Each structure stands twice: as structure tokens, then as C-alpha cells.
Amino acid sequence: VNVALGRKEVEEIALLARLHLEPDEIERMQGELGAILEHFGALAAAETEGVAPMTHAVPLDLRLRPDESEPSLPPEDALRGAPARDGDLFVVPVVIPGGES
Amino acid sequence: VTVEWLGVAETAQKIASGELQAVRVVDALLARIGNLDRQLNAYLAIAGESARQAAVEVDRKRAAGEKLPPLAGVPIALKDVLVTRGVATTAASKILSGWIPPYDATVVEKLRAAGAIVLGKLNCDEFAMGSSTENSAYQKTKNPWDPTRVPGGSSGGSSAAVAAGLCAASLGTDTGGSIRQPAALCGVVGVKPTYGRVSRYGVVAFASSLDQVGPLARSVADAALVLEVIAGFDPRDATSLPDPVPSYSEAVAAGRDITGLRVGLPHEYYEGTIDADVRAALEKTAHALRDRGAELIDIALPHTALALPAYYIIAPAEASSNLARYDGVRYGKRAEAGDLLSLYMRSRGAGFGTEVKRRIMLGTYALRSGYYDQYYKKAQQVRALIKRDFDKAFHHVDVILTPTTPTAAFRFGAKSSPLDMYLADVFTLSCNLAGLPGLSVPCGLTAEGLPIGAQLIGKPLDEATLLRAGAAIEEAVGLGDRRPGGIA
Numbered sequence: 001v002n003v004a005l006g007r008k009e010v011e012e013i014a015l016l017a018r019l020h021l022e023p024d025e026i027e028r029m030q031g032e033l034g035a036i037l038e039h040f041g042a043l044a045a046a047e048t049e050g051v052a053p054m055t056h057a058v059p060l061d062l063r064l065r066p067d068e069s070e071p072s073l074p075p076e077d078a079l080r081g082a083p084a085r086d087g088d089l090f091v092v093p094v095v096i097p098g099g100e101s
Numbered sequence: 102v103t104v105e106w107l108g109v110a111e112t113a114q115k116i117a118s119g120e121l122q123a124v125r126v127v128d129a130l131l132a133r134i135g136n137l138d139r140q141l142n143a144y145l146a147i148a149g150e151s152a153r154q155a156a157v158e159v160d161r162k163r164a165a166g167e168k169l170p171p172l173a174g175v176p177i178a179l180k181d182v183l184v185t186r187g188v189a190t191t192a193a194s195k196i197l198s199g200w201i202p203p204y205d206a207t208v209v210e211k212l213r214a215a216g217a218i219v220l221g222k223l224n225c226d227e228f229a230m231g232s233s234t235e236n237s238a239y240q241k242t243k244n245p246w247d248p249t250r251v252p253g254g255s256s257g258g259s260s261a262a263v264a265a266g267l268c269a270a271s272l273g274t275d276t277g278g279s280i281r282q283p284a285a286l287c288g289v290v291g292v293k294p295t296y297g298r299v300s301r302y303g304v305v306a307f308a309s310s311l312d313q314v315g316p317l318a319r320s321v322a323d324a325a326l327v328l329e330v331i332a333g334f335d336p337r338d339a340t341s342l343p344d345p346v347p348s349y350s351e352a353v354a355a356g357r358d359i360t361g362l363r364v365g366l367p368h369e370y371y372e373g374t375i376d377a378d379v380r381a382a383l384e385k386t387a388h389a390l391r392d393r394g395a396e397l398i399d400i401a402l403p404h405t406a407l408a409l410p411a412y413y414i415i416a417p418a419e420a421s422s423n424l425a426r427y428d429g430v431r432y433g434k435r436a437e438a439g440d441l442l443s444l445y446m447r448s449r450g451a452g453f454g455t456e457v458k459r460r461i462m463l464g465t466y467a468l469r470s471g472y473y474d475q476y477y478k479k480a481q482q483v484r485a486l487i488k489r490d491f492d493k494a495f496h497h498v499d500v501i502l503t504p505t506t507p508t509a510a511f512r513f514g515a516k517s518s519p520l521d522m523y524l525a526d527v528f529t530l531s532c533n534l535a536g537l538p539g540l541s542v543p544c545g546l547t548a549e550g551l552p553i554g555a556q557l558i559g560k561p562l563d564e565a566t567l568l569r570a571g572a573a574i575e576e577a578v579g580l581g582d583r584r585p586g587g588i589a
Binding site for chain 1: 200201203204295296297310311336339340342404406407410411413414421425428429430431432433434435438439440441442443444445446447449450451453455458459461462463465466469475476478479480481482483484485486488518519520533534535536537561
């Protein structure tokens, strides 16, 4: 049985995931993801009518903390790992072409 | 016992009594790491200088007559998904190579406050995704019992380092078995606490509804000592539980008597393909518990077979979302590109390894519009059924006993397809899906001399009972003084 995903479908998912894949990676993913999803078809047979989805193992309500300001990471520390920076700013390629400052 | 092989409790006691200096312990460990880790490849980074400074400080306090905290001078190492101030943290991924975090994870803060000495960072599968540590972008860690075999994963550096005497204890993380499975394969004790028991602030996130931090050590008592230091409420982790932390070490010390303990044996875990030696060791373990007064009770966990598919939908789905933060903008590796979308895609394409990409793709597939009900929602419903099975079982039993893994340590490259590798976690996944505490304790060796792990699963927040029962197993069928022979 050929359970491989189509090339176009894999490319679409890779774009959604913001993941560049080389042609050989796409080909490999087609087969591997197809086989894994095929195996997971077992889930479809499970009787889950009326079962509430379980999002977390422990029921927890969101907590509120007192609205008090606390020290946070200093900008210099936060920026130290930046691949590219300009003063206190992270630098990225132009987002809106022509938007000269 | 030589200094290098001292456990957590012994080290702390000898340093507190003045019999041993912390500096001597740290120097001995650093020398041993220097000699042996070239063979083992357990460490990704060694924090020699800061470790030595911390040891000097412990000795100074002791000399000044100050009261020492509980783990003063105890050498501990950390899985490289735990963020450490000033020490490179990579999650064994190229995308984080060279990143020096500006803060400590809560568990690291707690260990330091308790006087523990951080020796360094340990190898693992990239972003904790894997069961053999072969997915590390940097190196292959070997199993100290047989260097032709894997140490398990994803916390394989954590289990190998403890087994080889390259630290007194370590921390790992467990999303689907990543503490218990490597602990079993390396013949050490590993504890995955109840979901929410230990803070995850500063833990590189994999699957947020499943991840927990826990200790690996050479004895149950040592694991208990580390666990009681790292457990507890943390306002910086919204999933952290407010319940007080009992003294696990006292529970272990006081309670080896297991008379009347009800031990559940789920038949689903004993059917199918389990190695004959593993099966025999588990039978022996169950009988040893019965001989000590425990009651063995057959139970059913009927949805067990669905845990694997449910897990491999939920975990990759959450991972695909969590790993969106690695985009080449604020930290980590960047691939140069002319526009922002290409920068994201190229940075991630170059920075992530094969298994991480596979899981991001799988998770994105399951979460995308139109497929959500079929995959993610369905998996969460099955998760509820799995939890229900455990709830029912725990009406009749106090702990559940299973093998930790179907086989002992396998050889490098032995799992040829992703699915084969996923099956290595088949007995440990349910525990994470249900949020329960789990423990793996050595319970014998195979005919080839490889360690076998027994898994205990407990009620929520009942780590104390797990540790007590684990100590009983350790005493009855544990490895005793047997040490791995695979390293010089």
C-alpha cells in the first residue's frame, strides 16, 4: 500500500511550519510521515463519543499574580545572544519593501 | 568507596562532617571526566572553573562554622535542555550552538541554593526528541555497560554520566519516558515526578502538557534527596502545583516496610513482544515484593495500545508550536536571507536536525486547519480515556509495576525507522499522558550483562510511595555494587 503523502502537501506543511526542506528531505518526509500517519489510523477506531478532550494532565485554573512590577531581564542581557543587533534593537531584513525610515 | 563513586547522601554527609573537602570531590570528578568522557561522550560542556569556585565556597562556609545546605558539595550535572546562566545551553541542537543563557532555570537555582555543584551539561537527543541520544547534533553518548550500545534517551548523557561515576546525580527531563528509559538502559534510578510537581521555568520546552524535570541517581535514596530539593511551587511556571513537598528522603529511610502495599500488574504491559530476560526479571521483582508483604493484583489498562499514537500526535503538535520561537532573530543561529520569511525558513532548515524536522512537520500536519478534530482533538480524547483507566486502577492498587522498556539497551543504528524508535517508549508514554509520577529502578541484568529496569507508576503527587516501593525493589533485586564494565 502506498501511504506516502504527496509532494505538494509536504511542501505546504513545510511552509506553514516555516521550515526550509531540501528536495531529498521532502521526498523522505513524504514516505516517513505517510507511514507514521498510517500507523496512527488506530486512533480513528477509538470510541470517543462524548469524551471531553484532555488538554492537561492536572486540572489547573489560571492564576492571577499581584499587579506589581518586578525586575525583568536587562536589555543588554536579552540582546547578548542576538545574531544581529543595532543598539537595543534586533535587526531583521526589510519587512515592508520601500518603507524607508 | 573512592571519592568519585560516592553517592549524593554520602558526599553531603562526609562534607558536612568535615571528613571530606568539597574541592577534593570536585577535583576528583573533573579528573575522572577528563579521563573517561572521551570514551563516553556524556558531557557537552564542563563548567570546571565555576564548579571549583562553588566548592571552595562550600569549604569556606564549613570552615567558618556556617550551617551547610542539604546538598552542599554534591557534584551534579544537568541535561542540556536546562538553562544555565553563563554556561552554553544547546538542547543538543545546532540552532542553539554558542548560546550563553542570561539566567538559570528554577531547578538550577534550587540546586545551587542547596549547595549542589554544577559540573556541566549533558548530551541528549536534540530538543529531547528521541530514545537513544543518537539525535544529538554533537556526539553519540555510549552506554557504560557496553559501548557498542546506546544509553537510551532522550536523557542519555544524564543516565550514562551517573552510571559511569562522572557525577553523583543528574537532572533529566521526561516527556514520554526520557528519564525512565535511559535510566533503565544504564542501570540507574530515574524519577519522572507528577506533572506540575517540579518547575519548568528555564527548561527548553518540547511538549508543554507532558514535560517534567526529574533526577537520575545511583540509588533510590539519592534520587529522593535531589527530588525534594527541586520540587515545589514556582510562581514563574503557570502549571506548577502549590501542594507542599513532603520529605521524600525521610519517606525512603523510614518506610522500606511495604506490608500491605497493593501492587497492580496490568496485563497489557506483559503481553506482546518483551525480551525474555526482561520478562523474567519483572516476574522476579513482583515475587520479591510479594515476599516482602505486598499484595499483587491483576489490573487492566485497556487503552494502553492507543497511548503511542495519541502521544505522537500530541507531543509533535505541541513541539511544532513551542519550537516556533527558534527563528534566527533573537538568539541562536541565523541563516542570511534577503527577506524575513526566507530568514525564518533557512535558519530553521539549517539549524534543526532530521528528527526535530520530522516532528515539527507531523505536529503542523495534525494542527492545520481542517485536520484538527481528526488528529489533535481525537488524541486528547484518547488521552482522557487513558487517564480514566489509571483512575479506575488506582481505586484498587497503590502502585503499578511494569517493565520500563521492552528490551535492554540496543546497538547504535539498530532502530532503522522512526516508528521502530518510537516503540522504545511504548511502556513509558502513558504515564506522561496521564500526568502521573513514574520511577525506573534497576531490577537485574540480562544474560549479556545489560541492566533491566522496573517501572513503578503512582497516584498523582504520591512520589513518596513510589520511592518506598522502589527502595524495596532495589534492596531485593537491585544491582548492588555491580558497576558497568564497558569503560576503562
